Amino acid sequence: MAERGENGRKNDPQQTKEDILLVATEEFSTHGLAGARVDSIAEKTRTSKRMIYYYFGNKEGLYLAVLEQSYRKIRSLESDLHLSNLEPEEALRTLISTTFDHDEANPDFVRLVSIENIHHAAHMLRSEAIRDLNVSVIETIAGILERGFDQGIFRRKADPIDIHMMISAFCFFRVSNRYTFGTIFRRNLSDGDTIERHRGMIADAVVSYLKS
């Protein structure tokens, strides 16, 4: 058993790495790459700064690891939705709700993506893991659009990447721009009623667009 005595040290590399990543995710997502402090991360960890450099090389390496881990999480989520046995409209609405709920539930991820965009996606480009992200959503959407069109439910032949962008834009923006938008229009986007209304709204908008 790898238990921790009074002051006796037990090696647990896996746990140590995970611990660092968890703390780092929070730090990077709230302060950005340049604003994040390695010392601050080290303090909040149950290990030391030495370990950060031991496992991740340098600050950028740690940032990249955080980014990769975040993307890995969504990839796994995306895949286990079984939409092919649903009616096209129903399938689309389910997919949209899932995206919506994911962004709403993962502000850290949203913030990290925003930060990465400020850096022109420079780190993402260097990471094969992220670049080669199996973008299965697109195939899923393509399938739904095709079925819907063939069945005469959707009148418009839209590009699946465009549709994905439209959905992402709405879901992402609500979270990424929550603060400035909320400040200017004095509206709390985290409010329960607002969430419900917006979830329905984006679905209705996409569906009506495809039907028009």
Added chain:
Amino acid sequence: MAERGENGRKNDPQQTKEDILLVATEEFSTHGLAGARVDSIAEKTRTSKRMIYYYFGNKEGLYLAVLEQSYRKIRSLESDLHLSNLEPEEALRTLISTTFDHDEANPDFVRLVSIENIHHAAHMLRSEAIRDLNVSVIETIAGILERGFDQGIFRRKADPIDIHMMISAFCFFRVSNRYTFGTIFRRNLSDGDTIERHRGMIADAVVSYLKS
């Protein structure tokens, strides 16, 4: 005339301030608040670091000034659109195109807003100038929606702020997430054809939503 001789100095406070702001906008928008370097700004300016502190107090003061100036610019743009004499649908499409083109033409502004959101809009909150932004767009949209509903063109009674958010989300996301989205889906969102298609797409989506 305030001309600049061989090495003779001419005071031109207005020009000095504007020069600093211009350089600072670029620096903050590409590196973020923490990532921006005061020394770097000073170098690119035709004046010195001393002047930055003389006029703006400190780094945050400069950042705030940059932010305020950026918002002041859109406010002026928004106001001189004369939409009330257009058909509701036409008016809405014009407004959407304008928002779309503004974001497309001002990536610096988009990036600054993203950055400000990472900081939970903390600086914006402290700035009365920005907080009290006359949100005339909302009134404009409200008017269009009402006319459209009364004329039976729009079947749906939507909240103007929600509609504004839907438009903003799409237009903003295209610019703010250009890099990560482009990397993952190998698509260049700055491409001329794509711009055209997207401009029409958001307008069609909003209109069909309101008509449904």
Added chain:
DNA sequence: CAAAATGTACTAACTAGTTCGTATGTCAAG
């Protein structure tokens, strides 16, 4: 001249990354 505007050169504090030394796990040989 007085006040505003500007330049030069500096400093105090911070911060990423390192050095050096120690503890722990493991596996082969006895």
Added chain:
DNA sequence: CTTGACATACGAACTAGTTAGTACATTTTG
């Protein structure tokens, strides 16, 4: 099964370089 040698895992304290901010002197302008 135990010993010891080697690799991996870890911690405390340090350093070199950076960076926001300033003291002081000087020039321009009304």
